[in-house]
Amino acid sequence: MISVLIVEDEEIAAEANRRYVLRVPGFQVAGSARTGADALRILRHEHPDLILLDLNLPDMHGLDLARSLRAAGNLCDIMAITSARDLTMVRSAVSLGVTQYLLKPFTFDALRQKLQQYKQFRESTAGAATGQGEVDRALNALRAATRSPLPKGLTQATLEAIAGELGRHPEGVSAQAVGTLIGVSRVTARRYLEHLAETGLARRVPRYGEVGRPELVYQPEHL
């Protein structure tokens, strides 16, 4: 479980954030602070994995809180929440190690996506890297998957069919098998399965056969 500290001055927003976080599987709420001083006090004895930090606090700016933490050697991850549209603020935040940046007002889906990206980032930084590629992939986990429109060449109906079939095979299925089951070609099935893998909803795992090139099976990723 990833424990989250919520720092938000408005009572109603704080409660909403708390409920939101609890709705995402794998996350729990470690505590809640109303001011920067409050947060610092809590962090003296609590050690959450992530801080959901509203930058607009009554006693100090959120980034000042972040700097205090870094100066004290606290490397806790931070997700910034603000209504400020200033992009130079984003740069300052990145410098202080803010991993995610969310603009108010946001929907539950937006927060969930950011939390899931963060979770994937944590999981991908578990072991050791064999090369630059793995480092890049770990950092890319934090990348925002612009989920807005479907990529060219893909249909919502086909996507739902493929995703539905994928969900029926927790142990994994090959593109060939999905295609046959749905009634489309392997090529088409592969296109949609690749899309699902891109957006983190499927995992690609090679399955080694008796002989020949291994088969690539897709496993549904329940986040």
Added chain:
Amino acid sequence: MISVLIVEDEEIAAEANRRYVLRVPGFQVAGSARTGADALRILRHEHPDLILLDLNLPDMHGLDLARSLRAAGNLCDIMAITSARDLTMVRSAVSLGVTQYLLKPFTFDALRQKLQQYKQFRESTAGAATGQGEVDRALNALRAATRSPLPKGLTQATLEAIAGELGRHPEGVSAQAVGTLIGVSRVTARRYLEHLAETGLARRVPRYGEVGRPELVYQPEHL
């Protein structure tokens, strides 16, 4: 022009980095430091946009230098350079606002790509955002997908499986044993183990038996 401070203890590497940076359009070199203390002294009167920071410094760790900077309110951007394959180090670096992470040894193309990504990030954080989409786009510039050029005939997934199994046997394993444990043939295991040996992540050591040709065991190489 984006000015870059180079922090690297080895004279030859520092000079190479300097030449590399100068070859990328839009970048200039603000100075060069051999130690962490040296860098801190330079940064008292110089204000570069970016620090090319070797994490392995003689007097302190590169990330300690980063923390000192953040504690002092210096939000200068940092690109980390290291030969350590430890992915938890990547997480610490991200927490301290390291925007790019480059593994040694790297080619000019690799550094150029990272510098250009950084430049694009700066340019995309110039004005104000109209929505979450623009914030995501700006952050994505830093983490743009990079193809990891694995040699032909090798797969990322299999490589990770083999490398993972290798790490579980500090005393060394034969290709035959790794293959059996992973579920691939000895030949395939050998291909990947040889690749790991080529890239310096494994060592090849013969193990002499009672009789017959000695067995070749691979030991994980921790840098």
Added chain:
DNA sequence: TTCGCTCGTGAACGAAATGTACGCAATGAT
């Protein structure tokens, strides 16, 4: 209707990743 355009699909074709098989290399024993 007919033309022209776009978009989703699938057949076909190299290319890629793996296993099998076999010759040969490296060691100990005689």
Added chain:
DNA sequence: ATCATTGCGTACATTTCGTTCACGAGCGAA
């Protein structure tokens, strides 16, 4: 030296992947 033994290294057969390109459906304009 020569032989027995064991495992390495490589050619090639095998299977699947990934990409390219043509086809047909749908839609808007003339």
